[in-house]
Amino acid sequence: MKILAVGDVHTKSWMIEKVEKIVEDYDAVVFCGDYADNWNTTPGESLATWRLLKMLMDSNPKKVFAVIGNHDYAYIHPEIAGRSRGWNGVTYQLVNAPENKKIKQWLLSLPPILELDGVTFSHAGVTEEWDGDESVAGLWNDTSPIWARPREYGGYVTYKSGPQVIGHNPSETIWNPQENVWCIDTFSEHQDNTPIGDQTVLEIIDGK
Numbered sequence: 001m002k003i004l005a006v007g008d009v010h011t012k013s014w015m016i017e018k019v020e021k022i023v024e025d026y027d028a029v030v031f032c033g034d035y036a037d038n039w040n041t042t043p044g045e046s047l048a049t050w051r052l053l054k055m056l057m058d059s060n061p062k063k064v065f066a067v068i069g070n071h072d073y074a075y076i077h078p079e080i081a082g083r084s085r086g087w088n089g090v091t092y093q094l095v096n097a098p099e100n101k102k103i104k105q106w107l108l109s110l111p112p113i114l115e116l117d118g119v120t121f122s123h124a125g126v127t128e129e130w131d132g133d134e135s136v137a138g139l140w141n142d143t144s145p146i147w148a149r150p151r152e153y154g155g156y157v158t159y160k161s162g163p164q165v166i167g168h169n170p171s172e173t174i175w176n177p178q179e180n181v182w183c184i185d186t187f188s189e190h191q192d193n194t195p196i197g198d199q200t201v202l203e204i205i206d207g208k
Contacts (some may be wrong), residue, residue, distance in 0.1 A: 001027045001117040005206040008034040008069065008123075008167040009053070015187065016052050023060055028116055032167040032184060033069025033123030033146065034089060037084075039191045043091035046101065048205040054106045066108040069123040069167070070146045076107045077136050112145045118207045120160075122170040124148040125181060127157040150177035164205065167169035170196045 004026045009015050019029055036046035050072075057064045064141055074084035075095050081087070095104050112134060114121045122145035129143035139146050142155065146168075151153030153169050162180025169177070170188035179181055186197030 001204075001206060003027060003116060003119070004029045005019075005121065005165045005182075005184055005202040005204060007186050007201070008032065008188055010034055010038040010071070010188060011029075011036065011049045012038070012187060013045075013049050013052050016049070016056055018055055023056075023063060027063070027128065029060075029064045030067040030114060030116065030121045030165070031064075033067050034071045034120060034167060035066075035069065035073045036075060036197035037088065039189055043088050043094055046088070046091045047094050047103065050095070050103050050107065053092075054103065056189060065114055065116070065121075067114050067122055068107070068108055068112055068146060072107055072110070073139065073146055076104055079136055080140050083140070110181055112139055117204070119162070119204055120162070120164045122146070122164070122166060125157070125164055125166040126160050127175075129157050130161055146169050146174045152177060162192075163204075165202060165204070172196065173198045174200055174202055
């Protein structure tokens with residue numbers, strides 16, 4: 001199986017457009033969360049990015065997959081509204097407006113963890129410390145698959161044995177926070193919108 005894994009989008013809709021052009025070259029494509037929010041972008045851009053990714057998934061239901069990121073999760077659960085860096089009140093109003101009901105339902109349907117061909121995909125990684133609770137309280141903590149950080153980022157978790165693919169940690173290039181764990185958050189930006197990383201993606205062929 002040939003899989004393409006794409007790191008944190010953060011309103012860069014051109015990433016989704018590029019994937020659309022090459023989607024037929026892969027058996028599966030996985031987006032690893034955090035589609036909303038970026039420095040100096042508008043709430044409308046977050047909504048448009050969600051909508052574009054949903055359209056790509058709807059057009060390729062057995063090929064294109066996505067997991068939920070913490071930035072997305074904070075907009076669809078009122079009990080944690082405002083508790084994520086970059087959270088925007090107007091974006092929250094937009095995604096919870098009646099006319100955007102389908103976008104919200106789609107976001108609610110995105111899983112925190114996806115397994116394909118022996119590889120585990122999540123936004124932040126499946127850790128030994130997480131108890132498997134997928135409730136809002138269970139996912140909104142520092143050991144969960146949408147919030148965990150490796151020791152290099154001030155975290156304290158141990159990832160479960162891989163292979164795993166994660167984002168969530170802006171990086172200069174793809175790297176291994178732990179053996180058999182690949183961090184692919186290479187598209188994030190500094191506050192002035194200059195790139196942090198080299199904008200690489202990860203190919204996985206037959207689990208390798």
